[in-house]
Amino acid sequence: MTAEAQAPAAAQPVRAERSRPSSGWRVVAAKELSDHLGSARFYILLVVLGAAAIVPLYFASDALRAAASSFDDTRFAFLVLFLYAPQDVPIPPVFGFVGIVAPLLGVAFAFDAINAERADGTLPRLLSQPIYRDDVVNGKFAAGLAVITIVLVAVVGVISGFGIVRLGLVPGIEEVLRVLTWVALSVVWVGLWLAFGLLLSVTIRRAATAALVGFGVWLLVAIFGQLIVGLIAGIVAPIASATSVEEQLALATLSESILRLLPLTLYQEASRVMLNPTETTVSTPATIGQLQQWQAQQQAGGQLLSFDQSLLLVWPHVVALFAMTAICFAAAYVWFMRQEVRA
Amino acid sequence: MTTATGRPIRRRRSGHAADASSSSAPIRTRALTKRYGERIAVDTLDLEVRAGEIFGLLGQNGAGKTTTILMLLGLTEPSGGSARVVGLDPSRHPLEVKRRVGYLPDSVGFYGNMTGRENLRYTARLNGLDRGEAEEHIDLVLDQVGLADRADGRTDTYSRGMLQRLGIADALLKDPDVLILDEPTASIDPIGVVEILELLRRLVRERGMTVLLSSHLLDQVQHICDRVGIFADGRLIGVGTVGELAGTFGDGAAHLEATFADGGADPSAALRRVEGVEAAELDPDTGTWRLVVRPIDASARVREAIVDAAASGGLRLTSLRELEPSLEDIYRAAVAGLGSRAVREEVVA
Numbered sequence: 089m090t091a092e093a094q095a096p097a098a099a100q101p102v103r104a105e106r107s108r109p110s111s112g113w114r115v116v117a118a119k120e121l122s123d124h125l126g127s128a129r130f131y132i133l134l135v136v137l138g139a140a141a142i143v144p145l146y147f148a149s150d151a152l153r154a155a156a157s158s159f160d161d162t163r164f165a166f167l168v169l170f171l172y173a174p175q176d177v178p179i180p181p182v183f184g185f186v187g188i189v190a191p192l193l194g195v196a197f198a199f200d201a202i203n204a205e206r207a208d209g210t211l212p213r214l215l216s217q218p219i220y221r222d223d224v225v226n227g228k229f230a231a232g233l234a235v236i237t238i239v240l241v242a243v244v245g246v247i248s249g250f251g252i253v254r255l256g257l258v259p260g261i262e263e264v265l266r267v268l269t270w271v272a273l274s275v276v277w278v279g280l281w282l283a284f285g286l287l288l289s290v291t292i293r294r295a296a297t298a299a300l301v302g303f304g305v306w307l308l309v310a311i312f313g314q315l316i317v318g319l320i321a322g323i324v325a326p327i328a329s330a331t332s333v334e335e336q337l338a339l340a341t342l343s344e345s346i347l348r349l350l351p352l353t354l355y356q357e358a359s360r361v362m363l364n365p366t367e368t369t370v371s372t373p374a375t376i377g378q379l380q381q382w383q384a385q386q387q388a389g390g391q392l393l394s395f396d397q398s399l400l401l402v403w404p405h406v407v408a409l410f411a412m413t414a415i416c417f418a419a420a421y422v423w424f425m426r427q428e429v430r431a
Numbered sequence: 432m433t434t435a436t437g438r439p440i441r442r443r444r445s446g447h448a449a450d451a452s453s454s455s456a457p458i459r460t461r462a463l464t465k466r467y468g469e470r471i472a473v474d475t476l477d478l479e480v481r482a483g484e485i486f487g488l489l490g491q492n493g494a495g496k497t498t499t500i501l502m503l504l505g506l507t508e509p510s511g512g513s514a515r516v517v518g519l520d521p522s523r524h525p526l527e528v529k530r531r532v533g534y535l536p537d538s539v540g541f542y543g544n545m546t547g548r549e550n551l552r553y554t555a556r557l558n559g560l561d562r563g564e565a566e567e568h569i570d571l572v573l574d575q576v577g578l579a580d581r582a583d584g585r586t587d588t589y590s591r592g593m594l595q596r597l598g599i600a601d602a603l604l605k606d607p608d609v610l611i612l613d614e615p616t617a618s619i620d621p622i623g624v625v626e627i628l629e630l631l632r633r634l635v636r637e638r639g640m641t642v643l644l645s646s647h648l649l650d651q652v653q654h655i656c657d658r659v660g661i662f663a664d665g666r667l668i669g670v671g672t673v674g675e676l677a678g679t680f681g682d683g684a685a686h687l688e689a690t691f692a693d694g695g696a697d698p699s700a701a702l703r704r705v706e707g708v709e710a711a712e713l714d715p716d717t718g719t720w721r722l723v724v725r726p727i728d729a730s731a732r733v734r735e736a737i738v739d740a741a742a743s744g745g746l747r748l749t750s751l752r753e754l755e756p757s758l759e760d761i762y763r764a765a766v767a768g769l770g771s772r773a774v775r776e777e778v779v780a
Binding site: 112116117118119126165185208209210212213215216217218219220376428429 | 468497598
């Protein structure tokens, strides 16, 4: 045993000069991002999503050219790239496609975020560094959002490039604005799944189980979700049984609200309105007055909404999606903060 | 500790203000308690680790060693009592504590897709070391643990012993005042254990750190620890040097070993005549005499008397040494005492 005060005194000057760690979450996020970008799953998902978006467009380019020229206002021809759904093959438009397939991205980049660290024995080491515990979840979530943004921007870039080079559709400022808003909306949508994946990685100890649950829920929502919710809506609000127009409209509104319980509906409605300036309503008319107004508009040959009007129309959808993402992330966050470090 | 509702305000704590109290004991706990529901993992623990010593926390798996360590690092909230690490409360200033305490977790892991050096680089960044300083530190610690030549291999190709050494390098990277090692020698082959313990000894000498290590492998850490604490069922049932503990928990006797060359007189009578020798037995296999000396503090006097007796009685004494008490025996005795108490308590309950 040496003299008691000696040891700390010797180490003191070194520490005093040491810089404070810049926000720990950024260090975690940088490491996670470089992990993601070098991972096989990133390239696989990028190729799958890119191919799935571009291949139908390629085969449909003739039809697209015709559709673009017949579009209500040639100023918005560029947006047809994202809205066009070929009639002869059952392929959804690009936004519908993103709505169904992109959640894969979210789940894939988050399902093993925490539980893999736990399984590898790196979590106690990571948490014993001078960072706050929430820096770990925050950093991982931020890195996931960054990867999602990169992938979505890349896919949209490929589609736009295809439109510009092959079809000669050059976007105007408002179209660019609409597409960018839609990309942001899509990031929030996939962010919801990222937060859900993160929640699974915190609550489920085994990464494989978390992946199964995550992809299972995705499959259920993507394939059967609207079917099931539609069925429930049909039972709760049987439109066919309505005796008057008012009742019919009321039931239609109710049925719509029920469908919107599904986040996928919210995302697709919001995407449709943001990408298509001819969409002037997001809900069915709730009163006879609105119905008449709507019919008059339809007869007049369609009316184009400006960008801010479209955004205003779907603002509640955006807020709702954002709130769901926030709730999911908060659940993962709180759970993680309360968890014991040791399994 | 950060909470769900908000993180504490990040401000630079003056490390110096806290040092006045930490200089005497870098680690000190008062009635530290951790409950998991009904189960008490750590029971009113009073522990003091002095500056510059290697303190061994010994106990079986599940005795509460890791829980104690996690509380010292602010990674688990205590249910009661208080802890001071480098003079700070770990649950209120976890960042400052973690900045100054290096920690090697039980069965440490690294990111397998990264090299050893990259793993350390990540730790350096988390500690806020700037780039140039970090590279220098990394080279230094890798050299100290003897991993410099394998540092650029992926860690999923490392053996358990190499991971353990990398873990020590990782803990040293922040140039800590206190090093906490949880089971540093578990699941390593005997030669690796010797290497790691040697390494720790050397590091403590070179860097003047305070070390707290936990282990259930008693004979391994016996030689390296200045003091040990025996931990059982969440309670510290004995603290001191191995010798002191032997006095408390041993049989109250010292043990000597004497060897005589052939051709001399029969030593048995001479040995038994020495005052303080309670028993003298010849081990027929090895030809050595084992002596039980009571009371324990008489052993020095007894040794002198034996040398005198040998000289005057024509015995050819070739070696005479005191047998170190085995920590394992002490531990067994200590736990046995506790065991009976625990059983009694259970009966009362």
